[in-house]
Amino acid sequence: MTTTVQDLGSVDTAAVTDALSRGNCGEVAGDAGRRAQYSADASNYRQIPLAVVFPRERRHVLNTLGVCRRLGVPVTSRGAGTSTSGQAVGAGVVLDFSRFFNRLLALDPQARTATVQPGIVLDDLQTAAAEHGLLFGADPSTHSRCTLGGMIGNNACGTHSVAWGRTADNVAELEVVTYRGTVVHLGEMTQDEIDDAMAAGDDRAQLIASLYQLAQSNLATLRTKLGQFPRQVSGYALEHLLPENRFNLARALVGSEGTLAVVLSATVRLIPPPPARALVVLGFQDACAAADAVPSLLDHRLLALEGLDQALTDIVTRPETRAAIDTLPAARAWLFAEIGGTPDELPRRAEALAASARQADGFTGSEVIADPARARRLWRIREDGAGLATRLPGPGGGSEAWPGWEDAAVPPDQLGSYLRQFTELLGHHQLQGAVYGHFGEGCLHVRINFDFTTEEGTAVFRAFVTDAAELIAAHGGSLSGEHGDGQARSALLPLMYGPDIIALFEEFKSIWDPDNGLNPGMIVHPLPVDGNLRVSPHRTPLPLTTVLPFHADGGDFAKATRRCVGVGKCRSAGHRGDVMCPSYRVTLDERDSTRGRARLLYEMTQGEVITDGWRSTEVRDALDLCLSCKGCSVDCPVGVDVATYKSEFLHHHYKGRVRPASHYTMGWLPLLSRLAARMPRLVNALTSSRLASLIKRLGGIAAQRNLPQFADQTFLTWFRSRTPQGEGHRGPVMLWVDSFNNHFTPDVLKAGVDVLESAGFRVQVPDGTQCCGLTWITTGQLSIARRIARRTTTALGPAAGAGIPIVGLEPSCTAALRSDLAELLDGNADARAIAGSTVTLAELLIHQASDWQPPLIETSSISQTHCHQHATSGFSADSTLLRRMGVDNTTLDSGCCGLAGNFGFERGHYDVSVAAGEQVLLPAVRAADLDTHILADGFSCRTQISQQTDRTGTHVAQLIARALPPSVPSS
Template structure:
């Protein structure tokens, strides 16, 4: 496989892109940046395409097919690129349907059907169907970003296939185009309809006639070798050509991985969910015991039966998810059994299910969960499995490859024991999870792709694992498709007769082998084109940040992204990442897209100029440095840190953008402005303001914040302390934002802390956490500032004095950025341990203090850096103790994000991010509702885009305190 711009048959990427562009194929991209972004999916493989096409309408697809056919270039259709098997990759032209070709064209609630374009995200269909009390039954864990086209390509199933089947079971009709341009509408057909189509004598008729003859010649093989159990997904689904299955060509096409035709539209079946659900969590001594219990549990009417091994849950570090795991029944493995039906019938169903489970050997306990919020938290663990499992508990990398095998459920216990023995024999490990109720197991394994020996072990292991699953009557794939990961192993599962049938089926549809070649038939080798290979040496890139979790290896840090694509989700529930992708829906603006480009930069093949890469710089431009991915990405990709590292090297010794000087150096400039705040405010609000913004690289649409007449530090050092200080000293971190722009926040913090019994101190001199220099990649200066700050605070910290921050971004910097930036510095580590948010100090470290009671409603915007580091748990507890009816918005980042929203060229994205949830929620709130936002950026965005203003938690409490010190 060629990885340069010179591709298949000597074709040049630029020439292919130009031909596609001239033929009106929609948006066409042949540049190195786009080709690098689409060189990988969620699998182990890497294929650099010649060009990427983003069709906007049906004709664009047909035009692209015509151009590729003329040039002899293969086509790979792609949805969200979340496949773990490699079938979303191609070295020709990639058609990305997810960007534009994603409409819901019809929904008939009476017929319970919907017609969609292939790029529609499943959750978008679910949202529309829910308005009519319906849903699409096949729902994989990637439902927030996977597309219907991708689900059809792989025959995706998901957790609820026990009740509602696979994608194939929910397909009514498909409209497709072959590589040669024949457009065919597919569905079930009676013999009369087959005869009528054949009699027409056109291309469609010839295709149907050939497929019918194929089926009639091989009836016995189709009945005895294919479709033997629900999760037999490997190969082509030729069983749907049987007359008793009504020669359903649409269902036969499902699971064909884009090798037969390109989907133009799909009509799908919708189902009505039960009125109520209950989750029954069953604990077991190990995963094998859980597998043994499955056949008995399946005698109950279940919506889902999912399994988790402790090796998966042991990896979780995110506080909220960790808390959900810690609440599970004590066990080494768990089954999540979901029941559905009338609410009053669920307790009896659950009781019967628990009784059956407790009769199984190895059952250690159970719990019935009816609270939907808690149930969602537990399901999230299962949904994040594909990402969580990419790291073993010791931090080693783990990979797909044997990701998706399935056996009949009554064989699951036997298969899992022998599979575990096989892992031990090869000295491999992996966390097992998956659809236990249908015998389908997912596992990521710590293969070593960096050495020849490790790759040889990978190849040998896969062959033995394939023989093992075949011996249990199973399927190499249970829902993810074969792709490059398993296609070459199909002869170990099927005999030569079935393999020959698959090849004939492919040839009838695609005689030119122009659609996704190398998948299912005439397969690419399982160990070819690996993303990590001993034959490819990364560039030697020294870094400032230590990247300890990735052994100090920046290339390894960037390949931490395995492509599960959670960052491409448009769903805001509980997650921050990725704000810019939610606005643009452009792959380059996702965490994954950026990580892909950075990884390709480390390889030096497609992205060839290392730290100086303009492609990487441009992809990072809309990264808000919100840190959301560091908490929300199941694999812990920290794009904010990657961006800072890149910008440091990219601009080293070069002129930087103006905003890096104005906003990167804001703490220092603010100190100068504080000497004459009136003059500065007059200038920034005068007719000179547009010119000043232009010179400073600031968006023309933004109002510049006004400097306070008096800084907080000036006020504090002139005041007399209040309160009795009985709890001892606390060091209040005086951040530059509140000190210079909103000192009332810090004043309120002093009032609250003194009321709680603390003696408030501030650092000597004027200290800074260096955040603005970090986010703009000026790491040399940031280090010097960080050293000075940690040294200045060291005496207080070593004396056991807690440090309280009121600005979440600065508090997060003290907690997480400084220890990384000053790797090995004991003072930085101690400062990190000593730093608290106001709510953390009051809730967890101030026993006996009672906050004032406030009968009010509020909505809260969690600052993205706080979300990533400490979470909102302490704040929620404190608000509840105050009697406030608070709603925490699932809004992600406010969109301003420090310097990002002020920089020229970012305004539209910044506002659009805020408009997704936060700003409409603020505008619709009643006048009596308090708008809580601790972040200076969040309050600024609210003030500039709505008639309301945000209130800091400290201000909320301080305003309710009695006028005199009556602390108890």
């Protein structure tokens, strides 16, 4: 006998997992780690599922529904988990389509259609369509990771919906299955087709007959209350059942948030893009003035009209993006207007658009962005808005800001009025948030600094969203403009629609899902807006004391881990130019994403699902494939820094316990290298002999890796026996002698000396043999790392205090001096001074020796940016230096090389390490012409290149040194 789907208190997780596993449902997981990873989406809500299923085939979906129906367990469909309203989390079984059920089934360029499985990522569809000169019109900002199934669930719209419509406008047909197992093909239907379907006498006939009767009985209501403007997304889209809309059941199901049926496949329409586009930025005194200008601008056949408030742009910290913002027209709010057409007509149309904007009150200026790279950087601000706006500027990292009222929409002619009253409402409740969104369609996004940690703050949240719903209703608007209602707004729908429409919604749901087995609590029979909150005053986090200060989060590790609000940019496997997250790009497993790891760490701080605190094996295993590349610290729009969290966790997890062997070999490599330097030839002979496999096995090192060879002479030995060259007229510079180059590739440091002396510097090195502590940091041996950091500050502090630049040639060690040192020695003035004095070689030459002319080298190169350099300083100075040298350089959008210090050498990591390198870097190296230089400043990057290709990497210092004139002795 089945239980009621809502009654899950007595349902046993193990029993559900076992039944699903025996039921041929695909990959099934019911362990605490998986359940914690899927406990939240990008919303304020948290529900721990009973199990997670990853279907590979159509029958796996059908079987899962069959098992859940027998057990009386509800099902929640999930794509990328980027929903901001809570409809992608549920207390039953979560069906994750994104991992395996994600294929492009067909693409017909002549018909301009594509048929896809629901887990396909939008960008993957766009890539396939682009080969035929086509695209899918709806393009939300999460396009690099959102799935078509999720877009269908929420009726996603995106930046270009003002021209190309919502997801519903671009869906031709759907194949779905109900909770009771009825498979139905949905699309437009003529009256004859409706009559034939109803006469069939099967389950499908009963479904269509009930839906037809619902529509025929409520024609006037459907015509006057629903579908009144494009962004009226809240509730069910019953207007598509009207005869004039051809009883389109596919469009009626779009936006139903997984509450009616499960999508098995979708056929969507594709369109040709315009031949050229132009971005016109229009400045205004404030966001309200920008909103007032919208109606007059819509006559210009725009592709997009997006609004950004200065409160959002003020949050941006990426240097290249910050530079693009600083040159915008002076304003406190901007409209980003995109036009499309032929290259010849765009300048005229851009000027006409600007002329219209000039007539608006509060207009401050305009600019046509002709540089495509700058335009991309500006659009990135808009795309990252959901993440950027989660931390408002302020002390201690700023206040947390949350969704919950981030998606309301009004008819565009009501936008200015609504925004003014909405701003007043924020002030009335003493709240604030950064506004941005699809101004061209009256849809506003905003993250608000609700305080969910207290009863009072939660009460303010309830009161505010209720008042805001009434405000939207007064303006003829919609609670949701594209994100769906979910748990965030479903309970507020009566304020927008009234009882008659709500009753129709309930009947519509009952026709499709009489058992309430699909995503219960969404849209109808709603869960309360303040139930299942991810942050709640009713849960007390575990008292976890940390070694690192976490100043940006007020010293609160739980707050640090909940920086992850779930926007899922780390799941952008095909997104180039970013580093995060190398292991996820290989495995495509949520556990290996920045978000998945942050979720687990947050659940660890709560002690409910992950119960062992710092000793958690679930967290340890999830962090195992983290490369500590630090890419997330800069690429994540919220600044989640899993590398730092991992160091902190490993410190506590292994405190007083035996560590993995690699922590002693790779973690203590700087000290072991000093011992090896006394007899390098003997050590090299041993590590190259038959004993190598035993050495690697005992040391926790991957059997497939060749161990690096120690140099016959360290750089320090060479340097301290030489005579300085050059005049040194620029004064002293402190060369940081990192352990990797000192012991393995001293020629890199020697080349650095030649370059620095040629540029007029007098090169010094620290006394003794120093270390930044990086290998101890990445392996979580923070007590030792702190002792080493104190030695480093003693050695470098006087130089930094005297204003002497500290130049590093190994990017990972340079990054450690710039960031980790001050974290380890919180409050240490010398550590802060060292961080401020440390520069890369390119930064020193560009900014402190700008009159020095490097040698001209008419050559070509490809360059791999070290992931730690990407996170701390970027590659712009290097690019400038290479241009001055005449080098035709291509910077690879390759992400991390995959070796990442100790990671790629550790046993169990080899396959992921190589696969990460094979995504871009290694194929690019193999394809490069033999006379093309392979530039890689990182020791790890050069090692990966040399071990996986027949080429070798060159440090930029070596490239310069080899071209220096004979007057400067070459080493």
